[in-house]
Amino acid sequence: MEAELQGADAALHRVVHGTIPICIALKSIGTLDSSVPFYVNAYRIYSLSSIVDSVREHFAAIVVTLNARSPIWFSYEGIPIPFDWTLGEVSDFLTAAGQSLTLPLTLNVNFSDAQAAHATAYQSPSQALAMLVGRAADALGLVGRDACPDDGQLRSLYSLMLRPAEMSRFGTEYARLAPSSPSRVPFRVITADPTAHYTIDPLPTPRRRVLTLGPTPVREALGLGPGSLVCHGVALTGEELTEDVGRVFGPPSFGVTIIFTPDPTVQTEEEGAKESDAT
DSSP: OTTTTTOHHHHHHHHHHOEEEEEEEOOOOTTOOOOOOEEEEEETTOBGGGGHHHHHHHTHHHHHHHOTTSOOEEEETTEEEOTTSBHHHHHHHHHHTTOOOOSSEEEEEEOSSSSGGGSOOOOOHHHHHHHHHHHHHHHHHHHOOTTOOOHHHHHHHHHHHTSGGGHHHHHHHHHHHSOSSOSEEEEEEEEOOTTSOOSSOOOOOOEEEEEEOSSSBHHHHHTOOSEEEEETTEEEOSOSBHHHHHHHHOTTTTSEEEEEEEOTTSOOHHHHHHHHHHO
């Protein structure tokens, strides 16, 4: 167990302080030359909204010649990326979905409305902060608020997270405010389909369950069948206990996000029953 999670302290540090090198590229349009990409080493817990202003500024000279008021959205090989997903979730999902990722993670920025409807609407920094606070507050509301930070404390906490220079303080404040031993934690499960042809279809909607932390394997507790599990860049076997996964991967949203990719070679009992009925 400890070997899988590379040690609880190491995994917890990766959740709160881990970064992903990202390259934001603007595809050449017509006779325009390809512009120099925008590079950033972003924290896994940032949402895409946190880097939008920097991306706009970087591509301003070209964007203004196209349409400065055009909506902005990001994609990966044609897949629109929702703004309310963290960069860690995006990276984990694409990895779990069988994409051959190389670092830096290369995303395309788009300044047209052709497929903007498939992506979550752009959030301003204040809206991104409200989204983060709302997600955390929602999680706390599901499990009870005893000894948990209130909305005002959460807003102050996530305000630190959105300022890179304050990330060290963010870790300290989280440790101070977070419940020392939560008994129940919300788990968000995002299912990736390895057989799907990802074109312009929106990414799947997470499903959520609140688990009582204990000695139950996480795969069993979530009712997940055969397949791979990825959480904050760490591959899980599924035999890890809910009490360990919740404690290590719960920060900083007071919940756990797991990317699950079913094994397409394993036939479920329901599918087997359908085939038997058909024959």
